[in-house]
Amino acid sequence: MAAVPPLCDFGWKPFDERLPGVDDDTHSILDQAGENGLVVAFICNHCPYVKAVIDRIVRDANDLSALGVGFVAISSNDPSAYPEDSFDNMKRFAEDHDFRFPYLFDETQSVARGWGAVCTPDFFGFNAKLELQYRGRLDASRREAGPAGLRRDLYEAMRQIIETGQGPREQIASMGCSIKWKDAA
Template sequence: MAAVPPVCDFGWKGIDAILPGVDGNEHQLSEHVGPGGLVVAFICNHCPYVKAVIDRIVRDARDLSAHGIGFVAINSNDADAYPEDSFENMKAFSRQHGMTFPYLHDEDQSIARAYGAACTPDFFGFNADMRLQYRGRLDASRREQGPADLRRDLYEAMVKIAQTGEGPREQVASVGCSIKWKDGGDWA
């Protein structure tokens, strides 16, 4: 069953954390904030919604870097229940899709809980002050990749944030698989 995150809580201060990356390094989220902001994307390896758009996520992360916007992806799923989401499989998934941004492991799920992440993919777009300005979809794709000419919602919102510090007031929520919590329940 698809999960839908809540609407953007404009101005919410992003929580900093240090998480292990598939590159073998520890990454502090705040170190990836660019002069134009930061995208924190909750994704995983097995979700059909993520699989449908992972190449577009990689493209948008690359294109946003030209606007001074950092990008990190976090996998918080319970890898015991979903072995495809294990740290070792994250490394392979990152290589397979040519990820040029940090893919981080939130094994204890504390960051997903702190952010209120609801689904994969779930995108949090912050301005340069790490204040939330976007909590919406990548584009109109769902379980299948949409046509190539879809409006790039995340990309356009983040370019606006880089230019003005503020995100669009109208946003369409992302849809995806629910975060796979270790206790089997919701985060709230």
């Protein structure tokens, strides 16, 4: 069943946490910010919505990096209920898709709960002051990748945030699989 996150709470300031990454190092989420902002993406390995657009997520992360926007992905799913989302499988997924950004494991699910993450993928776009300015979709893809040439909603929103410090006032929420909570398994 698809889940849809709430729209952007403009100006919300995130809390930081250190999480293990697939590179076997521990990373601060907020330390991943670039000089022009940060995108935090809640994803997982098994979700068909993520699988449909993972190459576009990687493309946009790389393109945003060139513009001074940091990028980090977090998996918060319960791997005991969804083994495909295990830490070892996260490592393979990141390698298979050539992640050039940290992919972190939120084993306690405290970050997903504290941030109000709802689905995979769920994107949080912050300006240079780490104020939330975007909580929307990557593009118009759903369970299947949309056609080439779709408007890059996340990328374009982050470009606007770089230029103005403000996200677009009209945003379309992301849609994906609900986060697999431990107490719901």
